Amino acid sequence: MPFFSVDNLPFLGEVGRLIGGEVIRAAAPFFAGQQPSRSFRSSALSKRAPASLLAAARRPGFDQLRAQCAANGTLFEDPDFPADDSSLGKTLRAERLHWKRPHEICRNPRFIIDGATRTDIKQGALGDCWLLAAIASLTLNPKLLQKVVHPGQNFDQGYAGIFHFQITNAQDSEARTSTGLVKGHAYSITGIDTVDLRGQKLQLVRIRNPWGEVEWNGPWSDRSSEWRSLGANERERLHQVMAEDGEFWMSMNDFLRHYSRVEICNLTPDVYREGDSRYWTVTKHEGRWLRGCTAGGCRNYGETFWTNPQFRLRLLEEDNDPDERNATCSFIVALMQKEMRKQQRNLLTLGYGIYQITHGEDPMPKEFFLYNQSCARSESFVNMREISHRFRLPPGDYIIVPSTFEPHQEADFLLRVFCEKPNKSHESDDEIGADLDKFPPPGEQTEEYEKFKHIFVKLAGEDREVSARELQSILNKITAKHSELQSEGFSMHACKSMVALMDKDGSGKLGLEEFRFLWERIKGWQAIFRRHDLDKDGMMSSYEMRTALNSAGFRLNNQMYQLLTLRYADEKMNIKFNDYITCLTRLEASFRTFYAMDPENKRFVKMPFGKWLYVTMYA
Numbered sequence: 001m002p003f004f005s006v007d008n009l010p011f012l013g014e015v016g017r018l019i020g021g022e023v024i025r026a027a028a029p030f031f032a033g034q035q036p037s038r039s040f041r042s043s044a045l046s047k048r049a050p051a052s053l054l055a056a057a058r059r060p061g062f063d064q065l066r067a068q069c070a071a072n073g074t075l076f077e078d079p080d081f082p083a084d085d086s087s088l089g090k091t092l093r094a095e096r097l098h099w100k101r102p103h104e105i106c107r108n109p110r111f112i113i114d115g116a117t118r119t120d121i122k123q124g125a126l127g128d129c130w131l132l133a134a135i136a137s138l139t140l141n142p143k144l145l146q147k148v149v150h151p152g153q154n155f156d157q158g159y160a161g162i163f164h165f166q167i168t169n170a171q172d173s174e175a176r177t178s179t180g181l182v183k184g185h186a187y188s189i190t191g192i193d194t195v196d197l198r199g200q201k202l203q204l205v206r207i208r209n210p211w212g213e214v215e216w217n218g219p220w221s222d223r224s225s226e227w228r229s230l231g232a233n234e235r236e237r238l239h240q241v242m243a244e245d246g247e248f249w250m251s252m253n254d255f256l257r258h259y260s261r262v263e264i265c266n267l268t269p270d271v272y273r274e275g276d277s278r279y280w281t282v283t284k285h286e287g288r289w290l291r292g293c294t295a296g297g298c299r300n301y302g303e304t305f306w307t308n309p310q311f312r313l314r315l316l317e318e319d320n321d322p323d324e325r326n327a328t329c330s331f332i333v334a335l336m337q338k339e340m341r342k343q344q345r346n347l348l349t350l351g352y353g354i355y356q357i358t359h360g361e362d363p364m365p366k367e368f369f370l371y372n373q374s375c376a377r378s379e380s381f382v383n384m385r386e387i388s389h390r391f392r393l394p395p396g397d398y399i400i401v402p403s404t405f406e407p408h409q410e411a412d413f414l415l416r417v418f419c420e421k422p423n424k425s426h427e428s429d430d431e432i433g434a435d436l437d438k439f440p441p442p443g444e445q446t447e448e449y450e451k452f453k454h455i456f457v458k459l460a461g462e463d464r465e466v467s468a469r470e471l472q473s474i475l476n477k478i479t480a481k482h483s484e485l486q487s488e489g490f491s492m493h494a495c496k497s498m499v500a501l502m503d504k505d506g507s508g509k510l511g512l513e514e515f516r517f518l519w520e521r522i523k524g525w526q527a528i529f530r531r532h533d534l535d536k537d538g539m540m541s542s543y544e545m546r547t548a549l550n551s552a553g554f555r556l557n558n559q560m561y562q563l564l565t566l567r568y569a570d571e572k573m574n575i576k577f578n579d580y581i582t583c584l585t586r587l588e589a590s591f592r593t594f595y596a597m598d599p600e601n602k603r604f605v606k607m608p609f610g611k612w613l614y615v616t617m618y619a
Contacts, residue, residue: 062164075101075161102155109155111163116145180217181258186210189262190247193238197229204238205255209246220249280332283425285311285415287558289404292542292573293565294558297407298381299353299369304543306366308403309558310428313354315395317421329395332418334388335378335402337411349405350413351381357397363428364399366547381405399428408573432560434591435553452519456512465509468495475522479577485529486538487578494582501589525584528552529577539576542569548580554587 060068069076081087083099102109112120121136138145153163175183191206204220220226222242227235240249250258287309289295296304318327335352353374357364375398376391402415417425459474460466466474472495479487502514510518532540532548540548542565549556556564568579575583593615597605607615 062162066158066160066162069160069162070158077161101161111154112149115142116149176214179258180215180221182209182214187259195230195234195238197226203252204249205252206238206247206249207255208248212246213244215244215246215248216250216254218250218254220251220254222248280418280420281422282419283417283423285417285425285427286338286412287311287402287415287427288412288562289410290562290565291408291410292569293545293562295408295410296403296543297409298351298403298405299374301407302370303366304407305401305403306364306369307543307546308401310363311400311402311415311417312362312424312426312428313398313400313417314424315393315398315419315421316423318395319392319420327394328392329423330390330392330420331423332388332390332416333378333400334386334416334418336386336414336416338414339412340385345411347383347385348409348411349381349383350403350411351378351387351405352400352402352415353377354391354393355399355401356393357399362430369401427558429557430555432557433555434588436588436591436595452516453512456515460512460515463509465507465511466499466515467509468492468499471495471498471510485526485577486574487576490578490581494578494585497582497589498585501585501592521588522581525552525581526577529580539574540580542573542575545569545575549584549587552584554584554591 065076077083085097088097116139120139121132135149138148148166150164150166177183188208188210189205190208193204193206195202195204207216209215215221218224222240227240230238238249287294289308294307294309296307299305313331315329315331317329319330333352333354335350337348337350340347354376355364355369355372356375357368376393378387378389381404400415400417402413404411417423456466457464459470461470469492472490472492475490475495479485479489498518499508499510502510502518504514528548528551529540531551532544534541534544545564545568546556546561564583565573568583569575594605595601597607
């Protein structure tokens with residue numbers, strides 16, 4: 001069954017409005033190469049018919065439009081849903097869409113063959129399950145289906161690029177029921193309270209109809225007999241009045257029976273603080289999932305899950321709840337993906353897990369998540385802008401790990417933690433630092449040292465020093481002999497950085513001892529690279545860069561790892577051997593320069609602008 005672009009599609013509303021009704025709609029069979037995903041939510045409607053509905057009633061009918069197209073030898077084009085980007089909204093990637101007629105998709109298109117059955121209905125990429133579910137139900141009653149989908153419509157004789165369907169006017173859905181409630185209508189909850197009724201506690205909900213009239217007429221309505229069982233003071237406290245103002249009370253049981261959906265707006269704790277009433281504290285953390293670095297996906301992906309941003313939460317004080325036997329702390333975790341509409345991107349599927357910790361590293365390594373289960377988690381991973389859940393856990397230390405469901409998906413996010421009692425939370429991240437070996441003294445006159453010295457003299461030439469160009473030739477010849485190492489060759493820029501790292505006298509060349517230290521450095525880094533090349537393809541996954549750098553003595557935070565991933569990883573999130581060596585060389589040069597200027601280890605350096613330029617340009 002083909003998908004159609006329906007005139008005034010957003011006006012259709014809920015599924016129940018599709019069956020029966022009086023309004024005739026015209027639909028043009030335009031097809032998109034990629035079906036756009038659109039979802040529509042019903043809202044409270046005015047009691048007056050929209051202007052668009054009145055205008056539609058004055059338009060030419062289906063028969064007249066089809067006759068005009070046949071007389072002119074043209075195919076119908078819907079003026080309200082043209083086959084261009086204006087019909088798709090701002091959030092769809094229109095450049096990937098191609099509009100086609102049925103005959104442009106297949107040679108012999110058919111609308112319905114030998115009747116329609118419920119198994120004929122299959123949803124594609126278009127988010128129209130609400131429509132297809134209704135159509136599948138219609139196939140169970142052929143007469144009802146013919147009332148909505150008029151027979152005799154096909155792509156052969158008389159085809160003019162136009163179809164028509166009879167779809168219920170959305171205005172009819174707001175019909176008053178015998179209880180006084182209006183179907184498909186939005187109400188406001190304005191209060192909730194508890195009353196004593198014959199020795200039992202009864203919860204009441206106060207609701208308002210935005211029309212300012214038409215109220216619930218069941219139990220606890222304005223004129224119901226239930227109010228007589230309460231005293232005058234209690235009625236006054238609840239502001240119970242008999243007035244046609246659209247506001248009424250009903251019991252919680254009736255509320256749950258008659259309403260199917262509640263939308264709640266969560267306000268941050270600092271919005272209102274009334275008197276001595278308790279309020280919640282909130283802490284906010286901003287983060288980023290970066291492909292190849294911190295976008296590790298959910299727990300199903302054990303090799304990369306640990307690379308997601310981690311946030312420590314310390315619950316300090318339990319709730320003041322006399323009815324709670326076990327000491328627990330109440331808190332809410334809300335995870336929001338940021339600026340997806342601004343970037344015209346579809347919402348990602350996201351969630352989070354919470355892990356209890358007693359000790360350990362900061363952040364927690366891969367092994368921790370492989371052998372420990374979460375103590376709490378979001379109910380599911382869902383493609384919503386924000387998800388939030390309330391938890392009650394004993395006081396202690398926890399790790400919150402927000403993630404997308406699939407790895408390698410990028411987005412900025414906001415993580416908020418709301419607590420009834422004071423707590424401490426922060427991003428679980430490494431403090432930047434490095435464990436660097438000191439430059440060794442001149443080598444002892446051993447047989448091994450004499451062999452290395454002989455090789456150096458042979459490589460360095462008459463000046464007994466290795467230039468950047470000579471170093472480039474040496475390294476590329478060596479890596480060429482090791483076919484298991486994927487390398488595009490060391491660039492002149494990379495070799496100059498290596499020379500700058502070891503060049504203590506500023507000559508721009510390496511002497512024997514400087515070259516020996518660099519050589520030992522590269523050999524050690526090569527061994528680390530081999531250990532982290534898990535699939536032995538000569539490259540290292542960018543997700544493993546964190547542990548590789550830790551093995552080499554470097555401790556970096558997420559921001560630095562993201563920067564290095566963007567700089568040295570390729571489009572497949574792999575790091576080649578030459579890029580890996582270049583990265584470590586630049587890192588060590590930067591750390592050594594800073595440590596030399598910070599002998600007291602204050603982690604702060606002040607220098608003239610000219611010196612800063614010299615340091616950064618030569619490194």
